[in-house]
Amino acid sequence: MVTADSALSCSPMAFRSVLWAEWVKFRTVRGWLIGLVIAVLVCVLFTYLVANGTHSGTCTGTGSTCQNGHPAVPTGPDGEAVADSYQYLSRPLSGNGTITVQVTSLTGLVSTNPTNVAPTLSATRPGLAGWAKAGLLLTPTTSQGSSYAAIMATGGHGIHFQYDYTHDQRGTVSADSARWVRLTRVGDTITGYESADGTSWQDVGAAHLSGLPATVQVGLFVTAPVTFQGETGYSTQATGSFDHVTVTGTTDGDWQSHSVGMNEADFYPTLGTGGSRSSGNGFVLTGSGDIGPAVVEGILGSDTVSSTLLLGLIVGLIVLIVIAAMFITSEYRRGLIRTTLTATPQRGRVLAAKAIVIGGIAFMIGAGAAAAAVPVGEHLLAGNGAYVFPATAATVGRIVVGCGLVTALTAVAVLALGAILRRSAGAVTAGIVVFVLPYVIGSSLSGSTATWLFRVTPAAAFSVLDVLPRSALVDYPYTLANGYYPLPAWAGLLVLAAYAAVALGAARLLLGRRDA
Structure with missing residues (x-):
């Protein structure tokens, strides 16, 4: 039978x-409030110290090097690293x-030196990335x-239409x-087509490149990125042979050869100097590098907005x-x-209330500290010339x-560990061992x-x-050693949430069975 008093105790x-x-209990303890301030301050302070002590990296820009001597990392149309x-062999349009060509062959060389050793043509083997x-x-x-927009044959992925570094559509x-x-x-619409015989054509993809000038560059290109064996990268070079090159439309000027970004300071190290030459009625181009999204491999000494925050x-x-x-343990220690x-009397409600209070406070402190620390770290890194x-x-x-x-x-x-162990020292030690130590060991x-x-x-939650x-x-090997966490952020948080749920469940069970 439910009495009026018990019904009231269960009401929202x-x-x-x-x-x-529980909130009043927390905010009336001055030491805890001071501790929250300290948590924010140490987060920002350690971020400052790490960022201020970082003086090497790779700068951004459009040239081969920046004024601090570090290689430049190009920035794409949307501000991304690319x-x-x-x-490139091009002419104005x-x-x-329309420009049409037959890619008659695509061959390559692979350096036998890893990317941290300068590639030479004498240390190569046949191969194609x-x-x-x-x-x-x-x-x-x-x-x-x-x-840009490009239609291409690739070494191992067939025909692709790509534009602005991150967009891709595959042909058949x-x-x-x-x-x-x-x-x-x-106009501003570029469409890529493919054909098996040069007669029957089918479209692969289209791109709208807003703001294209009246005159653009069109032409042939070749590039070849680093290839990997396990964790070790090796520079590569590709040679493409082209025939039946036709251009329709208004073209002014002759074909001009460009080695775009192909020098020792480039994002991807090059193998040889590349070049373009005529061959019968066609052309042969040799080059290295890549056109696409940047990954961390080529950016020595690079940092992220979160690296200094860690x-x-x-x-x-x-x-x-x-x-x-x-x-919670202070209440056990004092008998409160x-x-x-x-x-x-509803013990589960006490535990739930404490969890909501401490969880809400911790969220505000963690998010607030990160919001303050990230711009501090980024500003200092940029000021020190780091990328x-x-x-x-x-x-x-x-x-x-x-x-x-x-x-x-x-x-x-x-908090749940505190309810289980009832001792501050034990709960703090267990908390550090379970929730901090795995990251330290794993790193x-x-x-x-x-x-x-x-x-x-x-430690999965640090993703x-x-x-x-x-x-x-x-x-690219997207491994932990290369700076990539094995789980996405949401999955890492789910792992941590599972630990918290198990701890809360055990705390609720013991709280109901044991005497206060």
Whole structure:
């Protein structure tokens, strides 16, 4: 039978009262409030110290080097880091027009020296990277990072139409067929076509390149990216042979050869100098590099908006672990838990209220500290001449919210450990061992052990700091050793949430069975 008093104790209004009571308990303890301020300050301070001590990196720009001597990383039309290196044979095209060519062969060389050793033509073997490219390219300018559209034959992926570095559409012509490709311009719309015989054509894709000038560059290009064996990268070079080159439309000027970005300071190291030459009625181009999204491999000393935040987040997390544990263990130490449970016999509600309070506070502290620390670190890195890998506002927002969720879930889990262990020292130690130590250990290891730690332990949640791009257009080992977490941010948070849920479940079970 449900009495009026028991019904009242189970009502939403009663739970709000419990929630308010727990909030009042927290805010009236001056030491905990000071601890929150300390958590924010140490996060920002350690971010400052790490960023201020970083003085090497790779700068952005359109030239081969920047004033600090570091290689430049091109920036694409949308502000993203890109690879933009290729051999180009082009001529001006005014207004609308079409260019057609047959790619008669695509061959290559692979350096037998890893990418940290200068490639030489004497240390090579025959081979072709899967994303080696040869075809037609239209661009308003040969400056690195310019907008473009291209139709190409590749070393191992068939015919592709790509534009502005991140957009890709695949054709259907077999790699074993005669590879004919065509680009047409109508206003700002560029369309790529493929053909197996040069007679029957089908479109592969189209791109709208807004703001194209009246006169653009159209022509042949060849490029070949780094290829990998395991974790080791090797520079490659590709040679494309072209025949039956035709251009319709208004063309002014002769064919001009350009080695775009192909020098020692380029994003992708080159193999040889490349070049263009006539061959019968066609042309032969040799080049190295890539046209596509940038990955971290080629950016020595690069940093991200979150790399400097990491140490500060860990130190701030330890401070919050102490506060979360004491939020409940202090009541056991002073015997006040009996008063709390007498006032609210629904023990699960007490635990839920405490979890909501500490989780909400930890979220605000974690997110606030990240929001303050990220621009500080980025500003200092840029001032020191280090290259900061571009991140969109949405990515930075995800990092800030992610840091808040990591601190909130950790605080809730440690609160549960406090309810289970009833001792501050034990709960704090257990919290650090379970929620911080796996990251420290995993960061010092390599291979499958480190990957395992970042998949199945709470360290998985640190994947919220991952801002490095992955792309199917770049063959690259996206491993932990190369700065890529094994789980996406949402999956890493789910792992941490599972730990918090198990801890809360165990705490609720023991809280109901044991005497206060």
